Amino acid sequence: MDLSQLEGIVQGRGSDPFDIMEVMQDIQATYHYLPEAALCRVSETMGVPLIEVFRLANFYKAFTLKPRGRHLITVCMGTACHVRNSPRFLDEVRRRLKVEPGRTTEDGEFTLETVNCLGACALAPVVIMDGKYYEHMTPAKLGSLLGAVRVQEGRPLAHA
Ligand code: FES
Numbered sequence: 001m002d003l004s005q006l007e008g009i010v011q012g013r014g015s016d017p018f019d020i021m022e023v024m025q026d027i028q029a030t031y032h033y034l035p036e037a038a039l040c041r042v043s044e045t046m047g048v049p050l051i052e053v054f055r056l057a058n059f060y061k062a063f064t065l066k067p068r069g070r071h072l073i074t075v076c077m078g079t080a081c082h083v084r085n086s087p088r089f090l091d092e093v094r095r096r097l098k099v100e101p102g103r104t105t106e107d108g109e110f111t112l113e114t115v116n117c118l119g120a121c122a123l124a125p126v127v128i129m130d131g132k133y134y135e136h137m138t139p140a141k142l143g144s145l146l147g148a149v150r151v152q153e154g155r156p157l158a159h160a
Pocket residue numbers: 076077078079080081082116117118119120121122124125126
């Protein structure tokens with residue numbers, strides 16, 4: 001794990017304990033998770049007990065202590081989405097990206113998650129990609145979803 005950017009993040013925000021959430025958000029955005037070494041450094045620099053830093057990291061859903069890919073795909077498997085074929089969409093994600101739910105692709109690009117309801121059942125099946133909701137998803141739409149990510153980044157379509 002390359003933590004070379006960590007010092008810049010921690011020093012850039014100063015050492016005021018009231019800024020700890022911003023520092024943790026910056027670390028999450030940079031590394032796509034909160035490395036343990038980073039949390040120890042935050043604790044030292046900001047004078048916040050390590051147990052409190054971990055409590056915050058565990059409490060907020062936006063944070064994760066497990067490494068994630070650059071992109072997060074969340075497939076809803078709740079009842080409304082399930083009856084409208086979300087399992088077929090999930091199978092297509094697994095087949096194309098060669099990744100299982102709860103895992104990250106070998107190249108570190110995509111993490112796949114499933115949830116039981118996203119609160120948008122009328123739009124089922126629903127998928128979230130990097131925080132953006134996509135409605136009425138079908139396996140055929142996966143290619144354009146992955147392609148949109150690559151095009152935004154100006155990179156070739158390796159997974160499509
Ligand atoms: S079951 Fe999928 S959004 Fe509610």
